[in-house]
Amino acid sequence: MITDPVHRSDVLRHVARRATFGRSLGLLRSFPQEQSDPDVFYSGLARDTVELVGDLWEGAGGKTGAGGGGRAVGAVGAGAGGGGRLQGLTVLDVGGGPGYFSEAYAAEGARYVSVEPDVGEMAAAGITQAGSVRGSGMALPIRSDSVDVCISSNVAEHVPEPWTMAEEMCRVTRPGGVVVVSYTLWYGPFGGHEMGLTHYLGGDRARRMYERKHGHRPKNYYGESLFEVGCAEGLEWARSTRSADLLAAFPRYHPRWAWWLVRVPGVREALVSNLVLVLRAR
Structure with missing residues (x-):
């Protein structure tokens, strides 16, 4: 087991090249548009996510078309057309939402399947997507x-048992495949989602403050669809699971020079913002 997942250069070398201040700034500017202009927010996030998956697949030593997963679920997946770094691979997106990611994965040649528990969320953007499965x-x-690849992007904080979900992700991934768990930390600046920084006053209080101000419930309702999840517990799960080997852990939206924050207990809970755990399934 690795002791310093931040500095696994063989896994992260591709990601590191893209982890610039300009990319971080661009993503940061798009975050407030999640509710007001979801097309802009999710389209940009989809492109960035697919690039991330391609980088991690190559960094982990994956080979295009290496897996047999496409035969198992390919019948419901979005077609693997064209070329790309994920050509012929089956990618399972847990909590894929309203379909913004399908075209981005197809452009890289992947067979794309998403699992989403909320029918309303699946249809929210009015996007027709053949590869969606309703489920938990x-x-x-x-x-x-x-x-071949199983990813959850900003999902773990929305389920009551995030590490049960992570184990399920490892289960469905073939041995040698890549599992990517990326999630928002509660004590980071975006932990409260649309509730803003009021989550630092406590989740219940932040929820009540939002309802008084806006006259309706927040989309991400604390205690029902938004939960406190931290950096340390994610690292602990990733290092202890028997289902996969931890390859790397790093802050998703930070420039490369700030990746060291993952190694500092306490500080990482507030400043990492979004943690990415990269594992190879056994």
Whole structure:
């Protein structure tokens, strides 16, 4: 087991090249548009996510078309057309939402399947997507060892048992495949989502403050669809699971020079913002 996942240069070398201040600034500017202009927010995030997956697949030593997962779930997946770094691979997106990611993965040649528990969320953007399956991330309706890459992007903070979901992600990924768990930390500046920084006053209080100000419930309702999840617990799960080997951990939206924050207890909970755990399934 590795002791310093931040500095696994063989896994992160591709990601590091893109982890610039300009990229971080661009993503930061798009975050406030999640509710007001979801097309702008999610389209940009989809492109960045697919690039991230391609980088991690190459960094982990994956080979295009190496897996057999496409045969297991390919019947429901979005087609693997064209070329790209993920050509022929089956990618399972846990909590894929309203379909913004499908075209971005297809452009890289992947067979794309998403699992989403909320029918309303699946149809929110009015996007027709053939590869969506309704189901819970904590009990994935997918055959074991059937996908090459399994990713959850900003999902773990929305389920009551995030590490049950992470174990399920490892289960459905073939041995040698890549599992990517990326999630927002509660004590980071975006932990409260649309509730803003009021989450530092406590989740229940932040929820009540939002309701008084806006006259309706927040989309991400603390205690029901938004939970406190930290950096240390994610690292602890990733280092202790018997289902996969931890390859790397780093802050998703930070420039490369700030990746060291993951190694500092306490500080990382507030300043990492979004943690990425990269594992190779056993």
